[in-house]
Amino acid sequence: MVNYRYLGNSGLKVSEITFGNWVTHASQVEDDAAVRTVHGALDAGITTFDTADTYANTAAESVLGRALEGQRRESLEIFTKVYFPTGPMGPNDTGLSRKHIMESINGSLRRLGTDYVDLYQAHRFDYETPLEETFQAFADIVRQGKALYIGVSEWTAEQLREGHALARELGVQLISNQPQYSMLHRVIEEKVVPTSAELGISQIVWSPMAQGVLSGKYLPGQPVPEGSRATDDKSGAEFIKKYLRDDILEAVQRLKPIADQAGLTMPQLAIAWVLQNENVAAALVGASRPEQLADTVKASGVKLDADTLAAIDEALGDTPNRDGDDTYSVSPKTRMI
Numbered sequence: 001m002v003n004y005r006y007l008g009n010s011g012l013k014v015s016e017i018t019f020g021n022w023v024t025h026a027s028q029v030e031d032d033a034a035v036r037t038v039h040g041a042l043d044a045g046i047t048t049f050d051t052a053d054t055y056a057n058t059a060a061e062s063v064l065g066r067a068l069e070g071q072r073r074e075s076l077e078i079f080t081k082v083y084f085p086t087g088p089m090g091p092n093d094t095g096l097s098r099k100h101i102m103e104s105i106n107g108s109l110r111r112l113g114t115d116y117v118d119l120y121q122a123h124r125f126d127y128e129t130p131l132e133e134t135f136q137a138f139a140d141i142v143r144q145g146k147a148l149y150i151g152v153s154e155w156t157a158e159q160l161r162e163g164h165a166l167a168r169e170l171g172v173q174l175i176s177n178q179p180q181y182s183m184l185h186r187v188i189e190e191k192v193v194p195t196s197a198e199l200g201i202s203q204i205v206w207s208p209m210a211q212g213v214l215s216g217k218y219l220p221g222q223p224v225p226e227g228s229r230a231t232d233d234k235s236g237a238e239f240i241k242k243y244l245r246d247d248i249l250e251a252v253q254r255l256k257p258i259a260d261q262a263g264l265t266m267p268q269l270a271i272a273w274v275l276q277n278e279n280v281a282a283a284l285v286g287a288s289r290p291e292q293l294a295d296t297v298k299a300s301g302v303k304l305d306a307d308t309l310a311a312i313d314e315a316l317g318d319t320p321n322r323d324g325d326d327t328y329s330v331s332p333k334t335r336m337i
Helices: 031-043 055-067 096-112 131-143 157-170 192-200 210-213 237-243 248-251 256-264 266-275 290-299 307-318 322-328
Strands: 002-004 011-013 016-018 048-049 077-084 118-121 146-151 175-177 204-205 280-285
Touching: 002 280, 011 077, 011 280, 016 290, 031 055, 031 204, 031 290, 055 096, 077 096, 096 131, 118 131, 118 175, 131 157, 131 256, 157 175, 157 192, 175 237, 175 266, 192 204, 204 248, 210 237, 210 248, 210 266, 248 307, 256 266, 256 307, 266 280, 266 290, 266 307, 280 290
Parallel strands: 016 048, 016 280, 048 077, 077 118, 118 146, 146 175, 175 204, 204 280
Antiparallel strands: 002 011
16 A cells, blocks of 8 residues: 655645646546546555646546545545646636636636645746735635645745745645656756755655656667657657657666666656655656556555665766756746737
């Protein structure tokens, strides 16, 4: 079964392996298969589910809501996000304005079939809306009982500090950040993690397997496997391209004997690695079949010793991205519409 961790400086516990439905529900797999996978996650001990209104232009939330129908709500932790364009893509169908936030939470709750979400997250930083306006809207949502806690995604250390201060002034809790993090993408380690640890903010990390590259199935000098994520534009093919260089794929292959020595599969090693970071509360994983999750959850509770961690660093060499300044380039400087 899956272990639990506290989310930030709060009393909320989440399953350290969390199910995310970014590129699967209402996109990559049929609804019936999505429902079976969510039930498989529950059977494996996962109780925390992450989605966003922008995934499949709101359809992913609806699929997750149907999949969780009939479950005891109090036994689940449901997260969603707001920022990116939704609906007919009108001028106010994006960003972190009060108008878009208040309308978006109501739509998310309706699609998810719940009265509240455990965590409501700003999907990116909005440079075009005053931060005070955004956090006042978040605080009102918490007071209305529509969200229990507030989180963000891909914010810089400075943005986290400013948001945390505003949240405290308004009497609400900013407890999480959702950045990309993996053996190959370590940009949060320089600034975001130390600042978050100081403020009592946890990381909920996405793409811990580097879009599947850390599974080892992509081989240097060979075509990508048929039916893999790299061949499917709906499944994040654009995101995986940066990892398909031969030097990176060769480095990943050097991880195989390390995983074997640890008694882990390559996916398990990748998930276990991000969970060694004490500031990480949960690793987001996706799946198109229940059996994928049955393998992944075995990474929960795994402790990698110092020799194993050192061997991983040596195998990967200088291929991981460790540039902390990259955190400043993730949020769009202007809204998409």
